[in-house]
Amino acid sequence: MSGVRRFLSENSLSLGFGLLFVVTLAGQAVAGAAQLSEERQDEGLGPVSLGHYLTSSSFAVDVMENWQSEYLQFSLYVFATVWLVQRGSPASKELEAVGTESDEEQRVGAHARADSPRWAGAGGWRTAVFSRSLGLVFGALFLLTWAATSVAGWAAYNVDQLRSHADPVSWVGYLGRPDFWDRTFQNWQSEMLAVGSMAVFAVYLRQRGSPESKPVGAAHPDTGATG
Known part of the structure; x- marks a missing residue:
């Protein structure tokens, strides 16, 4: 090849x-x-x-409000699955593995292997940061895109205000308007539904060959198994 x-x-x-x-x-x-x-x-x-x-602000707000909802989904999923489990779901850790797990299980510090990332065995703040880097990056991307959504939504809102001969509002004033929170919760509720549905449906349904599914023949109570 x-x-x-x-x-x-x-x-x-x-x-x-x-x-x-x-x-x-x-x-x-x-x-x-x-x-x-x-x-x-x-x-x-x-x-x-x-x-x-x-x-235009119309395009920017449509794009940003969808991006921030997706990054919210993944950041919450990364953090929540450390402590929350779902019996029978391949999207969950095994029931007894709740929490951050031991250094040996996570292969950090003295338990790092030769092929482990450098910061996994470095110790101190570098290992602490690297141990949480996925969640930190997704969380930061969520906050940045949510901030961008607020700015783009504010601009789009003021365009509509001027078009209807109403006074524009400040950015801080827009954050308290129903328009901003309507846009926000529309996206957030759909992400919560999607993640919850995946966690539950994957207990009883299968997709052969997908790592998001258990093996087709796995028992429904098997937790953390992927196919």
Whole structure:
């Protein structure tokens, strides 16, 4: 197998989803520009170009509010599954493994192996940070995208305010408006439902060959097993 083919094969999951992300984001941009043009024509205004729409607050808030909800899902999932378990779910640790586990189980400090990441065996603050790096990065991305959502939503809200000849509001004032929290909770509740559904459905249902599922023949009470 050539080097390029090997690289594509070994990274097909990230490359596949990266390509799907670009395609779907482009589709959202084209569809969103068309929808905004229709709305403007109904108001007696001219259509907007794709380039203008891509730099608009409408596009920014739609993208950011979805990104922040996804990063919320993963950051909560990473942190919650340290302490919360679900009997029979492959998305859960085994019932007796609740908590951060021992250094030996986690292969850190003196228990790090030759092929362990350098900071796993470094000790001190480096191991402490590396031990929580996945959750910290997802948590930071959630906070950044939530902040970006608030700014983009504020700009979009003020566009609507000016269009209806109402006074614009400050960013701090927007944070207390129902519009901001309506956008926020719409996304958050859907993520909580999706994560909870996955944890429960995977107890009784199977997807052959998927690491998100237990082996097809695994008993329903088996916890933490993946196929």
